[in-house]
Amino acid sequence: MRKKKKKQEEAEKKDLFIIGFTSLSLILLAFFICLNSMATLTEEKIQNGIYSVKTAFGVLPGSRPGFGNRPVPVEIYSVEGISEELIDRFLKEINEFNLGNNVFLGVISRGLVLSITGDILFQRGSTKLNPKVIPLLHKAAKMIRACENRIRIEGHSDSSPVKGISFSSNFEVSAARAISVLRYFTEVERIAENRFYAVGCGQYRPLFPNDTPEHMAKNRRVWIVFEGKPKKRHSDEINIHGFNFRIGGL
Numbered sequence: 001m002r003k004k005k006k007k008q009e010e011a012e013k014k015d016l017f018i019i020g021f022t023s024l025s026l027i028l029l030a031f032f033i034c035l036n037s038m039a040t041l042t043e044e045k046i047q048n049g050i051y052s053v054k055t056a057f058g059v060l061p062g063s064r065p066g067f068g069n070r071p072v073p074v075e076i077y078s079v080e081g082i083s084e085e086l087i088d089r090f091l092k093e094i095n096e097f098n099l100g101n102n103v104f105l106g107v108i109s110r111g112l113v114l115s116i117t118g119d120i121l122f123q124r125g126s127t128k129l130n131p132k133v134i135p136l137l138h139k140a141a142k143m144i145r146a147c148e149n150r151i152r153i154e155g156h157s158d159s160s161p162v163k164g165i166s167f168s169s170n171f172e173v174s175a176a177r178a179i180s181v182l183r184y185f186t187e188v189e190r191i192a193e194n195r196f197y198a199v200g201c202g203q204y205r206p207l208f209p210n211d212t213p214e215h216m217a218k219n220r221r222v223w224i225v226f227e228g229k230p231k232k233r234h235s236d237e238i239n240i241h242g243f244n245f246r247i248g249g250l
Helices: 002-039 043-056 084-095 131-145 170-188 213-219
Strands: 077-079 103-108 111-117 151-156 196-200 221-227 230-232 236-240 243-247
Touching: 077 084, 077 103, 077 111, 084 103, 084 131, 111 131, 131 170, 131 221, 151 170, 170 196, 170 221
Parallel strands: 151 196
Antiparallel strands: 077 230, 103 111, 111 221, 151 221, 236 243
16 A cells, blocks of 8 residues: 555656656747847837837727737638638738738738738829739739628828828828729729728828838838638647747637
């Protein structure tokens, strides 16, 4: 009886050691990931990090708790009504245009969003579409046809005064640019008008503070939002700083 009890105690000690060792390993892993991030830390990254935290908690105008203003990568979230395979294929097609940070596909609280900066989407100082971006919009039209989600087109601007355009406010400019994109889908691609609606947000939903030319350029954008409830991917894997993490579904 004593031998059996002794063996049980030894087994429990081994279990405690394994649990403790695993916990310590995870803490060290997180520590080294933080060190790797800090190795390339700049003042801009610090400010962007603070800004992201504020938007995530709904501190800034127009932000929503949980998601904030900035889209979450589609590697982590998808949207109801659109298959993960369709999203992955769309992401691959977008990346083939090699437009860098000017185009981004992500998920916000309202659904899947294709973000395109205004500097490449429109001719300078106008609301007329840049012909070079038409192939990208054509790919977006194929995505719209492949699903039944309602499409919200949002125009966004920076905080600088309106110049060179016959509009009196950033609200008008952002709304006109959103309508230009909407008209491409309905008039050129011949997609039913009742799938869309356009919104002008002006400068009131920035992704970044309007404190540098680079940040202002990123705030000038159009969002094509495929409306739907966000959902975590099931058993998907994402690479962060060289480490693979598996993301469980909801």
